Amino acid sequence: KAGVTQTPRYLIKTRGQQVTLSCSPISGHRSVSWYQQTPGQGLQFLFEYFSETQRNKGNFPGRFSGRQFSNSRSEMNVSTLELGDSALYLCASSSTGPPNEKLFFGSGTQLSVL
Amino acid sequence: GQNIDQPTEMTATEGAIVQINCTYQTSGFNGLFWYQQHAGEAPTFLSYNVLDGLEEKGRFSSFLSRSKGYSYLLLKELQMKDSASYLCAVYQAGTALIFGKGTTLSVSS
Numbered sequence: 001k002a003g004v005t006q007t008p009r010y011l012i013k014t015r016g017q018q019v020t021l022s023c024s025p026i027s028g029h030r031s032v033s034w035y036q037q038t039p040g041q042g043l044q045f046l047f048e049y050f051s052e053t054q055r056n057k058g059n060f061p062g063r064f065s066g067r068q069f070s071n072s073r074s075e076m077n078v079s080t081l082e083l084g085d086s087a088l089y090l091c092a093s094s095s096t097g098p099p100n101e102k103l104f105f106g107s108g109t110q111l112s113v114l
Numbered sequence: 115g116q117n118i119d120q121p122t123e124m125t126a127t128e129g130a131i132v133q134i135n136c137t138y139q140t141s142g143f144n145g146l147f148w149y150q151q152h153a154g155e156a157p158t159f160l161s162y163n164v165l166d167g168l169e170e171k172g173r174f175s176s177f178l179s180r181s182k183g184y185s186y187l188l189l190k191e192l193q194m195k196d197s198a199s200y201l202c203a204v205y206q207a208g209t210a211l212i213f214g215k216g217t218t219l220s221v222s223s
Contacts, residue, residue, distance in 0.1 A: 102147065105156035
């Protein structure tokens with residue numbers, strides 16, 4: 001069974017640009033969560049989607065958005081990039097999502113904003 | 115909201131035992147997870163506790179006390195490959211899995 005796949009693996013952008021990251025969950029998993037990981041803050045929850053609906057959202061500005069497609073693949077978008085958005089963005093999937101399922105993580109997309 | 119605290123760094127030697135503590139405050143509780151993350155890799159699941167007590171899985175064990183808002187991960191017979199970051203995470207009712215900042219464990223020979 002293939003794991004969670006995130007593309008691209010690395011991305012370099014400049015301030016003000018926008019970026020779209022992609023995540024393909026494990027086959028059969030319908031919940032996809034996104035996290036931002038930085039050395040200072042650790043893993044911070046962005047949002048979670050289930051069956052194309054956003055069920056939960058963390059405390060990030062509206063520049064961060066996402067969506068989920070009917071095949072459970074998910075994308076997240078960051079508009080008007082800032083230097084502080086440089087981070088590892090991790091996607092995780094599970095069968096049905098919270099509250100007591102373990103998450104399976106992808107290897108992440110390393111975003112650098114110059 | 116919730117607050118999850120764990121030590122930033124720990125060091126130990128091969129063959130030793132190390133205990134990584136995690137304290138949490140949450141308005142509602144639906145279980146506590148431990149994940150391992152090697153540098154440059156994805157976090158991987160280690161353990162899940164929802165009831166008080168000790169869960170043992172090979173060299174790794176995890177303990178939970180809900181009344182104290184406390185958990186620990188116990189690693190026995192440490193190996194060099196155990197050098198990694200260990201993440202404590204709790205589900206808060208109505209939201210998602212929220213992580214602590216992680217404990218970086220360095221194992222030396």
